[in-house]
Amino acid sequence: MTVGSWEAFVLIVRRELVLSFRRPEQLLQPLVFFLIVTTLFPLGLSLQLSLLRDISPGVLWTAALLSSLLSLDALFKSDADDGTLEQLSLSGQSLTLIVVAKTCAHWLVSGAALVVVSPIVATALGIPVAAFATMMLSLALGTVTLSWLGAIGAGLTIGLRRGNVLLSLIVLPLATPLLIFGAAATERAISGSSAVGAMYFLASVCVFTCTLAPLAATAALRITLE
């Protein structure tokens, strides 16, 4: 029985979502990590709220970056270990389609969830409500890009024993522009000035990675799987 591309895409996304909701702790751990890291800063800075407000965009974005690294390991690894990924790649569907579906599902359970809980963290850090829309949009654009960069990194480090450290070493340098512009956009929104420039940059980087990263991630999987 042959399945159309769109149908296969929906099936893979649904499978990924079902799997992650069956293991809710895997879903929640990065989010809890996100909350914990951001609460460490106020504790370490002895509750100087004015200082906290100044550094809050950086804290928020750094924590988001680190917590999404945590979930990247699960993107391909468990499926590669038990042979599911190989079966999928032999299914007759293009490997790129599988990669796109898996990364979309990964973003839904990691990036989108991060965006949803970010207002809680932002309130704790003293970010005004007026800045929430910009902050959440910038985080949404940033986490999509991160998921894609992570897909390349995870694809390259699948078979490695200490792949996790290497994954951070590969992904973090590439993700630094996101941190710079994401934090800049949030900071501008907090101070009340226009964040349009930084948002355009984030959006363009997002479009850029969405177009080219699937090819790179597919190539990475081809190298490490075969």
Added chain:
Amino acid sequence: MWTWFYKLASPPHVFRVAAAFVPWLLGVAALALGYGLIDGLAIAPLDYQQGDAFRMIYVHVPSAILSLTVYTVMAAASAVALIWRIKVGHAVAAASAPIGASFTLAALVTGSLWGRPMWGTYWAWDPRLTSELILLFLYVGVMSLRSAFEDPARGDRAAALLAVVGVVNVPIVHFSVVWWNSLHQGATVVRLGAPKMPGSMLWPLLAMWLGFMLFYGAVLCMRLQGELLNRERQALWVREAIKS
């Protein structure tokens, strides 16, 4: 039709060519570096603002340019190796990575030594400095990814893909002083219109740049020979090359 191309890029041929290039590259590099160092460090006039400290550019600027050039060479060699499956490309990339990382480190160190008297600080979180630091991390990432695989062929291809992906950082480093308000000096030599630098200062700089390029070429050829011998150690031509 493309067989000549593959013959040209065959390891024994590249090994011989590299061996033949080394003395020439080293000789001309020594001439260029000698002239550049003497003229740059002793003869070129003082900068009216920076005094003698400006002479740091004769090491700093060529290292910084080379850090980008070497990365571009590495990425191009990786792309060639991935697309046409030419093994020598991986060897060139593997041989280039440590050289490029060294140039990047040299640019960062000389820059911060210059920054201390001029900017009053060793380090500033400035776009150009930060992106150059990211370049160093990329080099380290490519090198460690290559060595992380037990199967060297797989490590080669994974590192090659990462090198190609990381090439997006090259234009960011290069244009960082144009795009952002940077503490770092803007483009002075390579720009539309005449260089913003008098000839007495410019010539030694160009000589140093040429010298660094040739020096890179020479070190690349030497390291490439080592890489090829190590990679092809099972091959017949290696035994013959060692004997002779």
